[in-house]
Amino acid sequence: MHDQKYNPYEQMLEVMEKSAKMLNLDTRDYEALKYPERELKVAIPVEMDDGTVRVFEGHRVQHSSSRGPCKGGIRYHPDVDINEVKALAALMTFKCAVVNLPCGGAKGAIRVEPAQLSKNELKRLTRRYTAMILPLIGPEKDIPAPDVNTNEEIMGWIMDTYSMFKGFTVHGVVTGKPVEIGGSLGRREATGRGVTCIVEEVLKHEGIQAEGARIAIQGMGNVGGTAAKLLYNRGCKIVAVSDVSCGLYCESGLDINDIMQYIECKNGRRLLEGYPAGGSIRRIGNEELLTCDVDVLIPAALENQVTEKIARQVKARIIVEAANGPTTVEADRILEERGIIVVPDILANAGGVTVSYFEWVQNNQAVLWREEIINSRLEEIMLQSFKDVMKKAQDYNTTLRMGAYILAMERLVKAKKMRGIFP
Ligand code: NAD
Secondary structure, eight states, X not given: OOOTTOOHHHHHHHHHHHHHHHTTOOHHHHGGGGXXXXXXXXXXXXXXXXXXXXXXXXXXXXXXXXTSSEEEEEEEOTTOOHHHHHHHHHHHHHHHHXXXXXXXXXXXXXXXXXXGSOHHHHHHHHHHHHHHHTTTOBTTTEEEEEOTTOOHXXXXXXXXXXXXXXXXXXXXXXXXXXXGGTOOTTHHHHHHHHHHHHHHHHHHHTTOOXXXXXXXXXXXXXXXXXXXXXXXXXXXXXXXXXXXXXXXEETTOOOHHHHHHHHHHSSSSOOOTTOOOBTTEEEEOHHHHHXXXXXXXXXXXOSSOBOXXXXXXXXXXXXXXXXXXXXXHHHHHHHHHTTOEEEOXXXXXXXXXXXXXXXXXXXXXXXXXXHHHHHHHHHHHXXXXXXXXXXXXXXXXXXXXXXXXXXXXXXXXXXXXXXOOOO
């Protein structure tokens, strides 16, 4: 997935440096933010169903705990590497600061293609990984959550494993769990719901009606699938969608309810593959999806998708980054020159960590909030954060990405100054 030149951690540092310059910060104010606080690499042995043993590489990186306990997802993917995990951990630090949560940033990953493992192998892998990162995680220290290829069931196994070691049930060690064992209502849809709020706000800001607005979505997993469903119900015209198996395009708008039903009812991998095309629906590739003529493009799959080459061909007026790090730094420059609005990941997909934070608060207080309360608090935070980022971008005459980083850097530097450097 990653070409040799692409180092997501260096890309993150470049953006951070730029925001620090715009804020006229002294390097001593943010020097520590250039380095993750802790990195743990583990070799995870798993007994496979056929009796053989395979060893998988795993990581947990805590980037910053200046504003509170670290928070960040766990990803299962065959291409993950340490620079990606470090970059994703840092993005979590900035994201939590943008939406003003009392949390820091972390990320975990296992280098694995989960589709090639049986459920029992996946369970043993998850439990052993949890045991090996146990010294780092905990409700007061670092609270994992779902990310690419991980879900509620896997979060439940993590909670159970951690609890077995402690000798009692610890709900607050992980978020995104099943509701029956301490999960929060609304968490599953939270990231996609937050993305939908942001799409509506940015359309309003640009004077485009949400009803009938043309939208393309890359990735139909937890985030992309939920955003597709909510935007479709809101009256938007979803003209293109894709996942790792294929893409679909329909000039007059796809029937998202039918597509979601197809994905959800297919056993196993929940893919678009095999969805009946023909008539007004045709199959498209990734590049065509990213460059089709729409009002809003929503990358909701992986990083490094909107590259320089793609950025030159993008026809969307607005890009809302539902995925983490989908746009390279070079591509970002091109999009800025071309006047294309980019709502950055650290704002656009912050709905997930926001409701994860709500879940953690509910766990700590042993209460359960109603779903309407969760959704309305989420909406309030997303809208306020959009306004705050927009104001910073206007005050500094810069992009929304730099506005978001400026806002986050101000909050992080303030927290660091107030705490001082130990000893
Ligand atoms: P997921 O595993 O549920 O879905 C990922 C989707 O991307 C799948 O549809 C998959 O087929 C598709 N995909 C993978 N490779 C692709 C490719 N090369 N081309 C096109 N599609 C491809 O993951 P998710 O939780 O929806 O996460 C998606 C993105 O959102 C990631 O960048 C993740 O870090 C970010 N994110 C997730 C959450 C969350 O709460 N789950 C929160 C914030 C950010």
